[in-house]
Amino acid sequence: MSKILVCYKWVLDEQDIRVNAADASLDSSRAKYKISDYDKNAIEEAVLLQEGQGATVDAVTFGGDAVKQSLKDLLSRGPDKVFYIADPSADKADGYVTAGVIAAAARKTGPYDLIICGEGSADSYNQQVAPRLAANLGLPSITYVQSLKLEGGRVVATRKLGDCTEVVTVEGPAVVSVVPEINKPRIPSLKQVLAAAKKPAEEIKIADLGLSPKQLTAKTVSLTVKGFVMNRKNILFKEPAQADNVAKLVAALAKEGVC
Amino acid sequence: MSADEKFDAIIIGAGPAGAACAYVLAREGKSVLMVERGVTAGSKNVTGGRLYTYAMEMVEPGLYKRAPLQRKVVREQIMMLGTKSAVTVDYADFEFGEDVPQSYTVLRAPFDEWFAAEAEAKGAMVATGILVDELLEENGKIVGIKAGEDEMYADVVIAADGVNSLIGQKTGLRSDITPHLVGVGVKEIIELPDDVIAARFNLSGDEGAARLALGCTEGTSGGMFFYTNKGSVSLGIVFNPEQAAKRGKKIQEILQDLKMHPAIAPLIEGGTTAEYGAHLVPEVGLSGMPKKLYRDGLVMVGDAAGFGINTGVIIRGIDLAIVSGLAAANAVIEADGAAAVGPLYEKQLEKLSLMPSMRLFAGWHNILEMPRMFSEYPALANDAMRFMFTVDGKVPARMDKAMLQIVRRHVTFGQLLADGWRGYRAL
Amino acid sequence: MPGILIFSENNAIALELVTAGLGLKATMNHSLCAVALSEPDAAALAAAGADKVFLLNGQDWPEGCAQPIAELAARELAAVILIGGTARGKDIAAKVACGLDAGLVTEAQTIEIAEDKLQTTRLKYGGLAVACEATGLPAVVTIAPRTFDKAVAGDGQGQVIALDAAAGDPRVKVSDLCPIERHGVDIASAARVVCVGRGLAKQEDLALAEDLAKALSAEIGCTRGIAEDYHWLPVERYIGISGQNIKSELYLSLGVSGQVQHVAGIRDAKVIVAVDTNEKAPIFAAADYGIVGDLYEVAPLITAALKK
Numbered sequence A: 001m002s003k004i005l006v007c008y009k010w011v012l013d014e015q016d017i018r019v020n021a022a023d024a025s026l027d028s029s030r031a032k033y034k035i036s037d038y039d040k041n042a043i044e045e046a047v048l049l050q051e052g053q054g055a056t057v058d059a060v061t062f063g064g065d066a067v068k069q070s071l072k073d074l075l076s077r078g079p080d081k082v083f084y085i086a087d088p089s090a091d092k093a094d095g096y097v098t099a100g101v102i103a104a105a106a107r108k109t110g111p112y113d114l115i116i117c118g119e120g121s122a123d124s125y126n127q128q129v130a131p132r133l134a135a136n137l138g139l140p141s142i143t144y145v146q147s148l149k150l151e152g153g154r155v156v157a158t159r160k161l162g163d164c165t166e167v168v169t170v171e172g173p174a175v176v177s178v179v180p181e182i183n184k185p186r187i188p189s190l191k192q193v194l195a196a197a198k199k200p201a202e203e204i205k206i207a208d209l210g211l212s213p214k215q216l217t218a219k220t221v222s223l224t225v226k227g228f229v230m231n232r233k234n235i236l237f238k239e240p241a242q243a244d245n246v247a248k249l250v251a252a253l254a255k256e257g258v259c
Numbered sequence B: 001m002s003a004d005e006k007f008d009a010i011i012i013g014a015g016p017a018g019a020a021c022a023y024v025l026a027r028e029g030k031s032v033l034m035v036e037r038g039v040t041a042g043s044k045n046v047t048g049g050r051l052y053t054y055a056m057e058m059v060e061p062g063l064y065k066r067a068p069l070q071r072k073v074v075r076e077q078i079m080m081l082g083t084k085s086a087v088t089v090d091y092a093d094f095e096f097g098e099d100v101p102q103s104y105t106v107l108r109a110p111f112d113e114w115f116a117a118e119a120e121a122k123g124a125m126v127a128t129g130i131l132v133d134e135l136l137e138e139n140g141k142i143v144g145i146k147a148g149e150d151e152m153y154a155d156v157v158i159a160a161d162g163v164n165s166l167i168g169q170k171t172g173l174r175s176d177i178t179p180h181l182v183g184v185g186v187k188e189i190i191e192l193p194d195d196v197i198a199a200r201f202n203l204s205g206d207e208g209a210a211r212l213a214l215g216c217t218e219g220t221s222g223g224m225f226f227y228t229n230k231g232s233v234s235l236g237i238v239f240n241p242e243q244a245a246k247r248g249k250k251i252q253e254i255l256q257d258l259k260m261h262p263a264i265a266p267l268i269e270g271g272t273t274a275e276y277g278a279h280l281v282p283e284v285g286l287s288g289m290p291k292k293l294y295r296d297g298l299v300m301v302g303d304a305a306g307f308g309i310n311t312g313v314i315i316r317g318i319d320l321a322i323v324s325g326l327a328a329a330n331a332v333i334e335a336d337g338a339a340a341v342g343p344l345y346e347k348q349l350e351k352l353s354l355m356p357s358m359r360l361f362a363g364w365h366n367i368l369e370m371p372r373m374f375s376e377y378p379a380l381a382n383d384a385m386r387f388m389f390t391v392d393g394k395v396p397a398r399m400d401k402a403m404l405q406i407v408r409r410h411v412t413f414g415q416l417l418a419d420g421w422r423g424y425r426a427l
Numbered sequence C: 001m002p003g004i005l006i007f008s009e010n011n012a013i014a015l016e017l018v019t020a021g022l023g024l025k026a027t028m029n030h031s032l033c034a035v036a037l038s039e040p041d042a043a044a045l046a047a048a049g050a051d052k053v054f055l056l057n058g059q060d061w062p063e064g065c066a067q068p069i070a071e072l073a074a075r076e077l078a079a080v081i082l083i084g085g086t087a088r089g090k091d092i093a094a095k096v097a098c099g100l101d102a103g104l105v106t107e108a109q110t111i112e113i114a115e116d117k118l119q120t121t122r123l124k125y126g127g128l129a130v131a132c133e134a135t136g137l138p139a140v141v142t143i144a145p146r147t148f149d150k151a152v153a154g155d156g157q158g159q160v161i162a163l164d165a166a167a168g169d170p171r172v173k174v175s176d177l178c179p180i181e182r183h184g185v186d187i188a189s190a191a192r193v194v195c196v197g198r199g200l201a202k203q204e205d206l207a208l209a210e211d212l213a214k215a216l217s218a219e220i221g222c223t224r225g226i227a228e229d230y231h232w233l234p235v236e237r238y239i240g241i242s243g244q245n246i247k248s249e250l251y252l253s254l255g256v257s258g259q260v261q262h263v264a265g266i267r268d269a270k271v272i273v274a275v276d277t278n279e280k281a282p283i284f285a286a287a288d289y290g291i292v293g294d295l296y297e298v299a300p301l302i303t304a305a306l307k308k
Ligand SMILES: Cc1cc2nc3c(=O)[nH]c(=O)nc-3n(C[C@H](O)[C@H](O)[C@H](O)COP(=O)(O)OP(=O)(O)OC[C@H]3O[C@@H](n4cnc5c(N)ncnc54)[C@H](O)[C@@H]3O)c2cc1C
Pocket: B012, B013, B014, B015, B016, B017, B018, B035, B036, B037, B038, B041, B042, B044, B045, B046, B047, B048, B049, B050, B051, B052, B130, B131, B132, B133, B160, B161, B162, B163, B166, B167, B184, B185, B186, B187, B236, B237, B238, B278, B279, B280, B281, B301, B302, B303, B304, B307, B308, B315, B316, B317, B318, B319, B320, B321
């Protein structure tokens, strides 16, 4: 039976992050976490393969202490088991460190016939962990996959590139990243939610991965993060009759020289 | 049916009623499943709000101290609004804080999530993001629930699904809600720095103020509430949707007008609206409750059962929800056999003083039904104040005559008598 | 300080990278190298100002260039490797970064060298924020198409050096290359855009937006859901962080809530107009002019007013 690993990131929901107008600083004190949106597609694809041909699906995530909150949500979406690496150093991790940590974890828990990632994480959207992971593990990568098949030991994927599609066939294991259109993630059912409570979640300590301090030091460090402040006119036309609002709008646009 | 699919109790809804019930049942070793449609408990819920802590003490002494509560209410304020004026009564009782504080302001999203997590920690299964669509019935007895394709069984199902209880309707215990049985509440959470809140409401430390206002809904039955939280204030109105519809004003417009009132605007100036929500409230108290609160295999708790008290200056619902959840849990624990749960639940409601309170406040709704409570009388109070405090160098009218005139301007003696009689009877 | 290496499998983008690379060269004072996949491309890059162009032969799958580029970068001691931010480019960049054991910054909007590090800015949280980051050298950076202007052909005398690439990965086979058909003009360069969101109830109602677009001489754009979930418009019509960036003089939205991922794509529009029933929709905070109302009522009124 094939063994699949799916990688997901537990990210702050950007809808809850506020930008302070005064100094453009970010306030995430009220922000909740979520499974990174595109990773839901990765999870769904793994589960579709599991249902279609009886694969086992492991999931892995690397994050701060908060990742523990994600386990139930993740398991209710179908994977059989989840490995989590909860370490405060994740806050400073870049694609280099993240891919290194996940690769080390996958070596411990694998081998896998297929590793699935999302197109990019919802917070940093680096789109690099999947190809880096492949390189770390010495496997071929297939990025931006819009349809995926496992045929025996072979991975067959259609990639969606800017101006074309192509089919990539890999003999043996591969790492893929999937685009959102590949499937529609399901909403977990009551039984799936209940079943999740009984599935195994195993912590892997970062210290047990055998990584050197250098491998755990980010190549890219964040200097500042500032909210994007949009300075626009914000004029709302609020007459009771829409015809009057439209007249005012068209007059304004004419004045701007755009109609 | 496998053992996995059968629980001692299934609770529908993870509001305060459901969570209190799940907490107690799980603590006492029962197998409990609580199902909530919101992505997280509390994510869909709207409340004023304030929580009277006695209810939490009944569930477990000291429990409220762990809860994510906002500020302890030491200032009770009542406002009567005129068009451009306001009479405010400020009752500060600093002894409230001594042993068990009477009430705290509360935000439902963190509170409900916390309470559900507490129940989970005690061993309850909590499934969020799941809507219960149907009840399972066998030989006239409720035996479980259905959510999507999935069926789950239990000795007892507890309907804690709130004011618009679909479950209550499905069992036939409740009819579809009618506009005169419920109020509509809309509210905003407006963020303000704590030092600004403290200064504007004369508070220090974790002290809070609760303010209710009459005269803000343009004669529609209802009132405004205003609570101070940590880093925000909650501002909203509760009113009768039937009467509001007749006046042709949109809910948002009434709230918007209120925010512009010269006595309100400075309190929220500079704040940013972080959240907006609308919700129904069981309004009529005892007479709005279903005739029966249980069937074989099912009991109703909290708003689903119609537990709500609105005296015009006090809105209670969360505490009653918690106590009724506790009552149901106690009944399930005491009962041998599902059939015994319902009658024991009714006994518990008496024992925990919930039904006696509902009866005591049974008539208040009739007072609040009087439209004059919300327009003429607040206006009258404001005119009286204006007269008393006006010094303009002219010879003032005689107090008694002037007051009489003011009263006459707003109401007839017949109305006054009628309202007085109604009020007296209601109590 | 060692130099700069640029690559894109799309030579129009490679020429944009030349502009970015020349900017860096001014501070780094070292040569600007490029990798090209065909002779004409190599010549164009040399003419536009690349000091050395390596012409890579023998790779028919661009992704296969990752390893030779990494080797070349190591040999030439490239400190900054700029790669065009296409889907293929981002894949290649990650592998080059791995080969060099280097950091990678995806879709940088600005790049400069400061204190011996590469300092970049890029969007975070779906466009909500801008992060300024520093990456130690060597560093790999991808740059989205159209971030820089194309370098113009000049009298560059850059050398072209042929290079034989190693064979591709024997485990990988690529087949069925199939171009995606494009319809209509490129929304990213449209002068005016009418954008529809999920406020539109059904596909037929697109006619309403088309009428308005005609009256404005505008192109139709949309939010991601309209393209990816409903398939009412082709995917290259959706605007936002994962779709197109528009730079039009006018953007007018109908039933678009204005979530940050969408708004990230309209920030460069000169005038932003929003029509939405929900006064609290975030699009109004991003707009110059707004009408709170039903698009089914308002859009035809605007069309009629414009026709007058
Ligand atoms: C504007 C306003 C102000 C108020 N102010 C106060 C106040 O200051 N103090 C006070 O004590 N009370 C106040 N109340 C009343 C108080 O909010 C309610 O009485 C209390 O929330 C009732 O709790 P409950 O658990 O019964 O129901 P709810 O809190 O309504 O919880 C019901 C839960 O069930 C879930 N649910 C519903 N149907 C299903 C289903 N089919 N399947 C799964 N889950 C379902 C819902 O999502 C919800 O989480 C106010 C109410 C309003 C609207």
